[in-house]
Amino acid sequence: MSTKEKLLALVKASPEIYSGEKLAQALEVSRTAVWKAIRELEKAGYRFEHTPSGYRYLPSDVLAANEIAPGLPADLAIEIKPSSESTMKDAKLAFAAGESTPRLLIAETQNAGHGRFGRSFFSPKGQGIYMTLLLAPNKTFGELPQYTLLAAVAVCRAIEALAGEYCEIKWVNDIYLKGKKIVGILSEATSNFESGTITSVSIGMGINFAIPQASFPAELQVKATSLFPDFEPKITRNQLIQKIWEEFFALEAALPDMGYLEEYRKRSFVLGKQVSFTLQKQHYQGIAQAITDEGQLVVATESGPITLHSGEISLERIE
Numbered sequence: 001m002s003t004k005e006k007l008l009a010l011v012k013a014s015p016e017i018y019s020g021e022k023l024a025q026a027l028e029v030s031r032t033a034v035w036k037a038i039r040e041l042e043k044a045g046y047r048f049e050h051t052p053s054g055y056r057y058l059p060s061d062v063l064a065a066n067e068i069a070p071g072l073p074a075d076l077a078i079e080i081k082p083s084s085e086s087t088m089k090d091a092k093l094a095f096a097a098g099e100s101t102p103r104l105l106i107a108e109t110q111n112a113g114h115g116r117f118g119r120s121f122f123s124p125k126g127q128g129i130y131m132t133l134l135l136a137p138n139k140t141f142g143e144l145p146q147y148t149l150l151a152a153v154a155v156c157r158a159i160e161a162l163a164g165e166y167c168e169i170k171w172v173n174d175i176y177l178k179g180k181k182i183v184g185i186l187s188e189a190t191s192n193f194e195s196g197t198i199t200s201v202s203i204g205m206g207i208n209f210a211i212p213q214a215s216f217p218a219e220l221q222v223k224a225t226s227l228f229p230d231f232e233p234k235i236t237r238n239q240l241i242q243k244i245w246e247e248f249f250a251l252e253a254a255l256p257d258m259g260y261l262e263e264y265r266k267r268s269f270v271l272g273k274q275v276s277f278t279l280q281k282q283h284y285q286g287i288a289q290a291i292t293d294e295g296q297l298v299v300a301t302e303s304g305p306i307t308l309h310s311g312e313i314s315l316e317r318i319e
Helices: 003-012 020-027 031-043 087-096 147-163 237-254 259-266
Strands: 047-051 054-058 077-081 103-107 128-135 168-170 174-177 180-192 197-208 274-279 282-291 297-301 304-308
Touching: 003 020, 003 031, 003 054, 020 031, 020 054, 031 047, 077 087, 087 103, 087 128, 087 180, 087 197, 128 237, 147 168, 147 174, 147 180, 147 197, 147 237, 147 259, 237 259, 259 282, 274 304, 282 304
Parallel strands: 077 103
Antiparallel strands: 047 054, 103 128, 128 197, 168 174, 174 180, 180 197, 274 282, 282 297, 297 304
């Protein structure tokens, strides 16, 4: 461990004030080295109270692999970048380069993040969670779990467990809190045509964690919010990331148990409501009746029931 890593571990262990001399003795370095380590940590986003007696560590929300890893699969590789064009693109490049899987790619900000149908995703630095889980299932399409549904339930469970907020799901991949979107999920797969197997799956998430409501673009303020819109988080992003994937891997390990699907249905705020959508350039209206075991949405229209598949349509209106 570097001096700054050792110093950080030491000061995080206790709320007491540490003098420069005490830190230097404990770490067996000079006081100048302590001062430099504090400066480096502050540049990285860690917060310290500077007092006449020394330094006190203050709660800091800096993404850190060692705080995310506990409780997750031992072979999960975790990569954190200060910025990224898109963590989904990072996942594709990692797979093409033969990097190990499972792999979790996280960025402090994205400059080209997107959701379904190429829609851009608002990604302010340090105020959101932008990540993609890369898997290499090597299964046929029919053998694959409903990864988007699993991820949606995992996110809702994690938020409820850590923040005490009940979230709902807008079919198929958006998480809503108090009527506004806080999470977008995107799943993409690549296949081997000759073998008929899915070689990689990327599950991307953009989470509005602690974005002041006024900071959203004008067009998003009425339909999007964040988990902590007052910018006073009760938890850290590391804690939420860890809990989301802990829940996800637990749900995946429990398969073929379909309990997650029943929970997905219970959290839906689409079922039983009138929706409108466009399919193959034709406009439809109807009542959302059911979500199938394959994750499809069944809508009762005047011309009969229509089964919608993920990626085909975008719901335009919910009443």
